[in-house]
Each structure stands twice: as C-alpha cells, then as structure tokens.
Amino acid sequence: MLVLLDIDGTLLASEGTGARGIVQAGSELFGESFSLDGIPLGGRLDPLIFGEAMEAIGRTDHREHHDAFRKRYLEVFAELIEIGHDMRILPGVSELLGRMHAHPEITMALVTGNYRESAHMKLAAAGIDPELFVGGAFGDEGDIRDDLPPLAIERFRAARGRAPRDVVLLGDTVHDVTSGRAAGCRVLAVCTGSHAPERLHASKPELVLDDLSDVEAVMAWILSKTGGDA
Template sequence: MRLVMWDVDHTLLAAGGVAQLAYAPAFTAVTGVAWQQMAFSAGRTDRDIAAETFAMHGIDDCEPHLDAFFTVFAAEFAARRELLATRGYVLPGVREVLTALSIRPHVVQTLVTGNIRPVALDKLAAFDLAGLVDFDIGGYGTDDIVRATLVRRSLERAAAKHSRVFDPAEVIVVGDTAHDVTAALANGVTAVAVATGGTSAEALAAAGAHVVLDDLSDVEAVVTLLGG
C-alpha cells in the first residue's frame, strides 16, 4: 500500500487569506482583547500559531482559551467559506493528481496539515476535493505544536483503521515548507516538496527533501511518483 499525506495551504490550494479574516473576530470573541495581528503561519500548526498570537496580545498561557477559540474560529471560517471560491484557487495539477490517486486501490490519501480539521475540511470542500482524501486518519493543527507529531498521529490513525502498520517506505508527506520536510524526516518517511509556497526549491532541497517539484502540473509523473 501507499499512504500519501498532503499538506493543504500552498500545496493543494491557496485560501486567499480567508483564515486570517476569521481569526480576528474569533480571537476577540473568546478573549475580549482587541485584535492586533496574527503570528506568521506558513508551515506551522494552529496550536503553535495560536500560542504566539496570544502571547503577542499579552496572553502568555493560551491553553485555557484554545478549545473555545478553535470552536469559534471554525464557525467564523465556515461563515466565510463562500469567499474561498472568489479569493482562493486550486494549484496546478492538484485536482487531477488527487483524482487519479483516489482510484488506485493500493493508495490511501489523507491530510497532515497545520489547519484544525473543520477548517481543512471546509477548504477542500469549497473546491470539491474533500471526497478524495480520508479525513479520519489525518494529522491536524490541534494535535500538537510540533508538526512531526501530526505525521505520527496520522500514522497511528491509519494503522488503527487499516489494521496494519505502514512501513516507512510506503508513506509520503507532500508539502511546500521546510516544516513539512523535517516532519517527514523525523518520522523516517519520504518527503516530497513542492515549491508552490514561499519556500524556494533550493531551500526545500537543503532541508532534506527526497524529491523537490516546481509544482504538480506534470500529472502523469506526479501520480507515478506518489502512487508507485
């Protein structure tokens, strides 16, 4: 079998800043603190982003707020989901690659993303991609601050659902940042990096990616690479 773990933002799609629009009202609703700014987010988990964002607003311990914040954030994002169609877009080759892999019986696709699960689901659903991945076995931004833990959680969930331990040689993490690469390497699985975000191909290679692609537009080659 082959287990492919996809990052979401700038790997599969661009969300057009909709998450940032939802973040501010959710933060103020839960904390009562006037909004200032959001921490840098690329490649990081939502728990990690929240911890820094709360600290930037003078709240050093965000843990008491997180459950409520993520619930309100998910609702605020869902209320703006229609904006994804006008502000966001699917990256080149993504729909075709996901579709081709979804009909290969030996391939399981899921997400390992810094997003919380409801937001990840809304992002993919907005572009009719949600049915192509298994959300139940993914790793999400609520799992941990450290992204490598998300890969491990996904491996555990996949093993439980499929009643088998996936060999590291069967597992591929696909992402656009050095965080995705290092998370894969920390778990001994293959890191495939795409230079479709803010990280250059050279930097992704320097981070240790086994394969670096400019994008996923060469559908046949990418399907062969990921699907075996």
C-alpha cells in the same frame, strides 16, 4: 501505501482566508490588539499560531482560552467562506487526487496544521471532496508539526491492522519536509506555497517540484518504491 498530504500551499491556495478568520475571531474575543503581524504561518499548527498571537499581546493564558477561540474561529471561517472566498485548487491537484484515489495501492490522508473542521471547509470550498481522505492528523492533535505524521501512520495501522509498506508526504514548507523525514516518509516538496525553493532544497526532501502539474511524473515517483500491496 499511504500518501500524506498537506493542504495550504500544496493542494490549494486560500489567499489568507484562514489568517483573516484567526484575526477576526481573536480580535472579537481578546481585543483589537490581537494580530498575526510578525508571526510565521506556513506549515505551522493553528493552536500554536493562536498561542503566539496571544503572547504577543501579553496574554499567557492562551491554553485556557483556546477552546473558546477555536469555536469562534470555526464560526467566523464558515461565514467568510459563505460570503465569498479566494480558495483555488493548485495546478495538477485535481487530476492527481483523482489518479491516487482510483489507484488500488494508495490510501490518501491529510496532515495539516488546520483544525479538522476548517481543513474540510477549505477543501470543499476549493472543489476537493474531503471524503477522498482517510484518517490523517490535524493541527490540534499534536504539540508540534513532527507529532502529526506518526499519528496519521498509526491511524492507518490501527485501521488496517498493519503498518503501510511505504509512506509518502507531499507538502510545501520546510516543516512538512522535516516532520515527514523524522517519521521515515519519502517527501516531495512543492514550490506552490510560502517557502522559497532554496529553503525547500536545503531541508533535503527526496524531490522538489515547481508544482504538481506533471501528474504522470508525480505518480511515477510516488509509486516508485511501493514494495507491493498497500
């Protein structure tokens, strides 16, 4: 089976480090008026966040400047992590990842709005080995969040020569829930991120938890519909 995992608010808390990196890179390249004020961040793709920030300052040419922004953002983000960061792994995550990695029926993959490089930097800074995850889909690989789970599933199929028998998605925002449901995933929403429990319940995931600290219960739910081999 395939377990798709969001990063921010699900596996770790970055305490705004990514947002600070976006603002610093954008301000350096496009002026001090570049800001994320009023722009929702949780569960969204980094290129879309950049595009909205550019439009907010009257710039409609964000697509042609995206590569330059991406390059500088990744440099700034690495610098922020090097000089000190607030990345912290969330309750239950370390044990849960270890249990899933050791389970012969489970393959883990990332589905995140982050760029691949910044995703791996965040994980490593929080003490999570990026090598635990195979394939997945990242923020610059789709136009909207709904594009990412199908891409991760297709990459599993291409690598294994068959589709996964079951796909589970763990996330902390409504965007995680709706994109997972659209792709036919069973979805577990966790209330450790930016979206309130009421919003998560209203988006109709199969399960909503306060956090992932009850590892036995989470594993039992993940494995409840495996249908056999991975």
